[in-house]
């Protein structure tokens with residue numbers, strides 16, 4: 001039997017009494033290997049948590065521990081990226097439990113830390129929302145989001161002239177970006193930038209991905225498969241869904257032996273078919289992206305894949321789901337597929353507290369630490385998320401950005417409408433923002449980084 005939470009709890013309470021002081025331990029460096037994960041509700045806090053079994057766990061031990069949490073283990077994969085307040089690390093040496101404390105409410109940071117350290121006997125590693133550093137911690141943390149740039153260059157030797165002026169090939173360095181059809185994204189854009197725009201870490205492919213697949217003898221099928229692969233090759237997806245990704249591929253990958261489509265889980269296929277809504281990931285218009293687009297507010301049921309032919313790619317993934325015995329109804333409970341990007345976009349703010357907002361002196365005050373992005377929005381504006389099309393919603397009055405190489409700014413150091421030195425004003429494109437009307441309600445949205453909101457609430461202009 002593994003130690004249950006209750007036992008762990010009593011032991012660690014004794015331990016901290018014996019030590020008799022608040023420890024401030026360093027965050028441990030844990031092995032990269034993840035045996036499996038467990039999603040459950042913490043019996044004490046009643047909050048959702050996910051724990052990774054890291055290092056030298058046997059399948060059996062992980063299975064039993066998860067059972068102790070009242071849930072069922074998922075072997076072979078990690079918790080994955082979710083909105084979280086931080087990690088709680090328990091363990092030592094080669095065997096660790098890394099608990100993701102899920103949620104996005106910065107007010108819970110303190111109780112989470114106490115729960116982890118005082119009652120759990122663990123080490124709390126705060127996410128940026130709880131004051132943690134925004135640094136690349138080797139695949140589990142978040143590097144600073146680098147905004148997309150359009151890169152233009154001459155075609156590779158032996159390739160045809162490009163479609164842009166001077167025969168150049170122009171490519172947005174962004175997750176939703178694509179180079180020209182028939183070319184490889186990696187030849188024309190920096191994947192390093194792309195890998196700051198979404199957490200990158202290796203994830204194993206679906207089980208039995210390398211099975212024999214008789215469809216590879218069907219020329220019509222192979223034509224479609226080859227086309228899908230070449231579409232993916234032209235897009236930024238290849239930055240993580242390929243053996244060329246620095247730490248190995250994230251789940252499905254184009255070089256997966258046999259039929260690479262077998263490396264997908266059904267959920268991924270359903271996103272490919274547009275059965276799960278993925279507009280939350282953001283998209284370019286085809287005219288700005290070498291003819292490629294994907295699900296967007298204008299076309300919400302398009303594929304997650306960035307493609308020159310939305311109908312053709314959806315048909316391919318629908319056929320794959322039918323082949324595996326799935327129907328659209330099987331995904332009816334999964335309306336949106338973009339996780340924290342959806343929950344943040346659909347977030348409904350409540351009133352600001354404790355002087356947060358724009359004061360009578362024009363000073364902007366927020367909570368939760370230093371910021372890279374500050375927005376003042378009309379009340380009722382959709383909350384901003386990711387570029388290129390979801391980060392400047394209609395209703396934005398003012399937005400200022402700290403460049404990715406710049407130093408984040410403190411609350412109380414910005415006056416509404418005045419761009420601090422070193423920052424840039426993204427909206428309005430030039431000139432001063434609209435004056436705030438006294439007595440009217442506005443929406444303050446402040447981010448430690450893209451997808452890391454620290455303050456989002458409604459204030460009344462003084």
Ligand code: HEC
Nearest residue numbers: 080081195198200201236237239240250265267268304305
């Ligand atoms: C910066 C890295 C990165 C990039 C770029 C990237 N992905 Fe992913 N993707 C991941 C990771 C990591 C996972 C696995 C998530 C997990 O299981 O925790 C994933 C998983 C997926 C899945 C499977 C989801 C599921 O639940 O089965 C799909 C589908 C997917 N990505 C599509 C895309 C598409 C389409 C693109 C390009 C438009 C893309 N990805 C670009 C990192 C990336």
